[in-house]
Amino acid sequence: xTTRYTKDHEWVRMEGDVxxxxxxxxxxxxxxxxxxxxxxxxxxxxxxxxxxxxxESAKTASDVYAPISGVIAGANDAIxxxxxxxxxxxxxxxxxxxxxxxxxxxxxxxxxxxxAYANYVKGL
Amino acid sequence: MITQTTSxxxxxxxxxxxxxxxxxATGTGVDLPAPKGTANKLxxxxxxxxxxxxxxxEPETMRHFVRLSQKNxxxxxxxxxxxxxxxxHNPRLNERTARFEGFADIHxxxxxxxxxxxxxxxxxxxxxxxxxxxxxxxxxxPKAGAHGEMCGxxxxxxxxxxxxxGQTRKRVLVPESAHGTNPATAVAxxxxxxEIPARDDGRVHLDDVVAKLGSDVAGIMMTNPNTCGLxxxxxxxxxxAIHEAGGYFYCDGANYNAIVGRVRPGDLGVDAMxxxxxxxxxxxxxxxxxxxxxxxxxxxxxxxxxxxxIVIEKSGxxxxxxxxxxxxxxxxxxxxxxxxxxxxxxxxxxFTRALTYMLSHGSDGLRQVAEDAVLNAxxxxxxxxxxxxxxxxxPKNEHAPCMHEVLFDDSSIKPKGVETIDMAKALLDxxxxxxxxxxxxxxxxxxxxxxxxxxxKRELDRFADVMIALAERVNAGDVEHFxxxxxxxPMRRLDDTRAARQPxxxxxxxxxxAEAAKHAAE
Numbered sequence: 001x002t003t004r005y006t007k008d009h010e011w012v013r014m015e016g017d018v019x020x021x022x023x024x025x026x027x028x029x030x031x032x033x034x035x036x037x038x039x040x041x042x043x044x045x046x047x048x049x050x051x052x053x054x055x056e057s058a059k060t061a062s063d064v065y066a067p068i069s070g071v072i073a074g075a076n077d078a079i080x081x082x083x084x085x086x087x088x089x090x091x092x093x094x095x096x097x098x099x100x101x102x103x104x105x106x107x108x109x110x111x112x113x114x115x116a117y118a119n120y121v122k123g124l
Numbered sequence: 125m126i127t128q129t130t131s132x133x134x135x136x137x138x139x140x141x142x143x144x145x146x147x148x149a150t151g152t153g154v155d156l157p158a159p160k161g162t163a164n165k166l167x168x169x170x171x172x173x174x175x176x177x178x179x180x181x182e183p184e185t186m187r188h189f190v191r192l193s194q195k196n197x198x199x200x201x202x203x204x205x206x207x208x209x210x211x212x213h214n215p216r217l218n219e220r221t222a223r224f225e226g227f228a229d230i231h232x233x234x235x236x237x238x239x240x241x242x243x244x245x246x247x248x249x250x251x252x253x254x255x256x257x258x259x260x261x262x263x264x265x266p267k268a269g270a271h272g273e274m275c276g277x278x279x280x281x282x283x284x285x286x287x288x289x290g291q292t293r294k295r296v297l298v299p300e301s302a303h304g305t306n307p308a309t310a311v312a313x314x315x316x317x318x319e320i321p322a323r324d325d326g327r328v329h330l331d332d333v334v335a336k337l338g339s340d341v342a343g344i345m346m347t348n349p350n351t352c353g354l355x356x357x358x359x360x361x362x363x364x365a366i367h368e369a370g371g372y373f374y375c376d377g378a379n380y381n382a383i384v385g386r387v388r389p390g391d392l393g394v395d396a397m398x399x400x401x402x403x404x405x406x407x408x409x410x411x412x413x414x415x416x417x418x419x420x421x422x423x424x425x426x427x428x429x430x431x432x433x434i435v436i437e438k439s440g441x442x443x444x445x446x447x448x449x450x451x452x453x454x455x456x457x458x459x460x461x462x463x464x465x466x467x468x469x470x471x472x473x474x475f476t477r478a479l480t481y482m483l484s485h486g487s488d489g490l491r492q493v494a495e496d497a498v499l500n501a502x503x504x505x506x507x508x509x510x511x512x513x514x515x516x517x518x519p520k521n522e523h524a525p526c527m528h529e530v531l532f533d534d535s536s537i538k539p540k541g542v543e544t545i546d547m548a549k550a551l552l553d554x555x556x557x558x559x560x561x562x563x564x565x566x567x568x569x570x571x572x573x574x575x576x577x578x579x580x581k582r583e584l585d586r587f588a589d590v591m592i593a594l595a596e597r598v599n600a601g602d603v604e605h606f607x608x609x610x611x612x613x614p615m616r617r618l619d620d621t622r623a624a625r626q627p628x629x630x631x632x633x634x635x636x637x638a639e640a641a642k643h644a645a646e
Contacts, residue, residue: 030568032621033621036625059545059562082625084625
């Protein structure tokens, strides 16, 4: 169960046949305290790289892109219930955003692994 | 050292609760007899519960608002380095002419024969805006920058519809560094936003634009100089590429102060641009508004300019300016206004001030405005660069000039524990309104400083000395100084996160704002 990462600081991890997606610890730290997030509706379809969600902090607002193509299979209830702090407390755990049923699993392999992402962040 | 006082005041800096918290509905400052002999015509709609508005005597009312005004920071108090805002001095001559009764005490519905002077001012202002921008037409009515953006985008939409492409050209290109209003305007006008990614040099590249062009592109929205304070050198080629692809070029004129009198946007291929009179042309701004955002239009968009339009009427050898309020009045001119931006003609008070500013400066003076604005920003860049990281300021020993504003980031101080927000709060203690924080978004921890041309060198030096002293404090490891800031402002550090997560948009009796304010002041 390896986690993959995008250059736009999303993470994605297969759990069974769905992919769990969120923003990385680095992204959460850069944003600061999250004050708002908008998640896509279940059943919505996104191509890889499409605007999928929005996350907002006191400092800035950012788009969250679909790390892989697919259909939204579920969204995090805690975030839907406006428990924004969960995104800062546990960005890569309980603070996940959505589950995606991938339409092309090969896209996952092209994303960065943990070491590559750590290296990428170091260069920013 | 902070001393708690019994009154809650800090010396002559008086604590002031919300007006609702001190006033009482039963109190009033006026003593009028109840009306007699007038039947209530509200039927069953008469109010049953008390309105619960606070009542005050005149001196209490005066004191409330004067105390609030004393907490305000204004360009009349000191340097206002807020980037992307052009907080320049508002000359008092502007105020004098705006108060002439022929301009101030008139009404938009009075006969036009009685307001010919005011219409001449508008016509003359339009002439100046067209001449300076190199564009054939201007819509004076938009009431602020974003309203002007809306005007420009609606003109583009009307032009596309006239070409039969209103339904097929929906995509608007917007660089990542744009003001947030640009994508918001495009969406509000019914377009779809396609973002152009930022490059390392902070500029928009022709290749990135060309890669996104297609038969569904309605146009592009760019700012020049851009929000990083940099001139876009490829702007003409980008405009040509957009036109070749059948789209239009909206230029955000927020940063026009850097180029006024030096560059005519029309020569760069711009189709529409709003001009913030409250920035470039020195009308009050920032709590002191209202703004005004006249929008200049190219020959391609001019026919769609909104109503009302000033037209010259000649009858019996008498020349008169009148408002054309309906499309029918423009018959035979080929003009097809897309609609109107507001009820009347725009902000008369700002028109008078802006024209006063233009006439008192002259074209040579306006050119010098742009030159001095750029010079002042570069002076701050040169003085502060050894102490803060300037992401686009060139390598350490090399000077890459900026335009009218200079961009730093917090990358040199963050490893020591001090971020942009801490630096901004520390500036409050030093008696300055902070620079723009965390914008543009393309630079992490941005600190955007726009001194404007109206600051003398000694004022720039005083500000630079403060910034340098703060940088040295960071280097000395005095992080606590920053984390505790502001100590001397009316309020201590506010909880931005809580304010955003649990916004209180209206006061209700029982809300204890005074308690919260006291807490924040401690």
